[in-house]
Amino acid sequence: MELTRRHALAGAAALAATPLLPNTPAKAVAPLADKQAPSFYRYKVGDIQVNAVFDGTTTFDLTDSFVLNAKKDEVNAALDKAFLPKDKMTLLFTPLAINTGGKTVVIDTGMGGAAYASSKGMHGQFATNLTAAGIDPKSVDMVVISHFHGDHINGLLTADNQLAFPNAEVLVPATEWKYFMDDGEMSRAPEGRMQTVFKNARRVLEAGLKKKATPYEWGKEVAPGLLAVESIGHTPGHTSYVLSSGSDKVFIQSDVTNHPALFVVNPNWRAFFDQDPAQAETTRRKVYDMLVAEKMRVQGFHYPFPGLGNIVKEGSGYRVVPAQWSPVI
């Protein structure tokens, strides 16, 4: 075993610490493929099959105003701790498709077809990945919307402004609808981002539907097994869901948090897009304490794909333990 000692593993650290392979000639190497895997993942909740279907990501330069009550340096430290690049923020989007009551139900829709080309495929992939998952958008019976931000509703429309789910009934939280369709609320909303949110919601939800959206109430099933749960703060009508079948369940949180590396780890951090940041924090802590106490699985729209995990308490915050990918459903 002389070789063993001669190449003892202490060498690996040394090798890693020094420039590797200075004598390796540069070689042009063709990639084995030019596209990422179609990003979808299926799992069961009792009899219900959940398809987590990635819409992609968006990345922007980090500023001091992204988290209202944390400096850019603190946010950078949190990103670094999660082995994510500093000075940039990448948001992630994962809508769902489920089967229940004999119907195909989509929950939220991603950034939409119009976003796809302009983002060079970074986002707006939901319909493409849904099709790759063998689910024809024409076969979708219901689309359930959690709240009216563009990354959740814009996917109702294709790139050429057609209905992405032409045969689907679109269900929206009654409170969210009432708020965003109220001209008084709109007139009182600040200029800038909030006016944009109002205008975009009205554009997509009024012009872009086959018929009027169907409002739904909290505390009731939107579809068999899919219970709508109030989780306001992020928006006035923001909704989460408990999806259950038999004794099995998962909490579909929507935007109770955005990226877990920031807002699950630091539940007191307030993202600029939380419309009522104090209420959003209260909701966040209640939900996460419940998820810990119940050991309930959670599906996060803004978690890293595929977005399924469990929550542990850690320090003054929480941490997501991602679920293990299964080779079968």
Added chain:
Amino acid sequence: MELTRRHALAGAAALAATPLLPNTPAKAVAPLADKQAPSFYRYKVGDIQVNAVFDGTTTFDLTDSFVLNAKKDEVNAALDKAFLPKDKMTLLFTPLAINTGGKTVVIDTGMGGAAYASSKGMHGQFATNLTAAGIDPKSVDMVVISHFHGDHINGLLTADNQLAFPNAEVLVPATEWKYFMDDGEMSRAPEGRMQTVFKNARRVLEAGLKKKATPYEWGKEVAPGLLAVESIGHTPGHTSYVLSSGSDKVFIQSDVTNHPALFVVNPNWRAFFDQDPAQAETTRRKVYDMLVAEKMRVQGFHYPFPGLGNIVKEGSGYRVVPAQWSPVI
């Protein structure tokens, strides 16, 4: 906002704690698809494209002898902490395919075609998922083997005992080859599992190759950018790799640990299949201290798919922080 208060989120916890939906009629629901997504994931290391291609999992009843120095109860506690089922152990397998030096290189091969049918598709999926990833097994130029356990070499053969990679040169660690092909070593190895490992290695590597395997040495490149690193203990010739291109690199650990929920969290735990458990632990600690110090990415054959992550020190052990899935390569 009366609705808001009436359905205040405290209700979610209450709902979660009580049986949900007692009045929901049972309904037959057809699944949206009958197969999991083809499980592959691509990322870049400098100019090199890594394809992590899932072979699947195997599950067996947990016994007191799986971890030599931890009782079943302690192992169950670790599984529970990771939100994994108790009383069972699920192992996971992720071989790789990379492009380097103008060649297509596979690293380890999974459980093989013969295992596929008998496992009902739980494992032995490597060739199928590789094909789904657009990589024809016939196009593979080199197969690099880390060590001679069946989950790494059996995939060299198809279900009908043909070459799974008919045009590939097969490269094996010189020390591993010398040990397992030595009749003296074999005669001195204990009956039972070790004899099986010897026999299986000889069957696959002697009968199943187009020509003889090509031995490679530690401290040298097996292919451009793919440096072989000694990491013995798991087997006498067990090998890891530093894959690098430009300033970018990843540590391909092979079996420095098995499932991270047990053996990264508890580096002192000794899996029954570590041939020299004390040496395996020494190697494990050296490698993981290096990964922490260097903040080097690690690709784990037995990590949850897709198996890429970073390591943080935590308590007396370590923890894997999984890399975030990217929608583009």
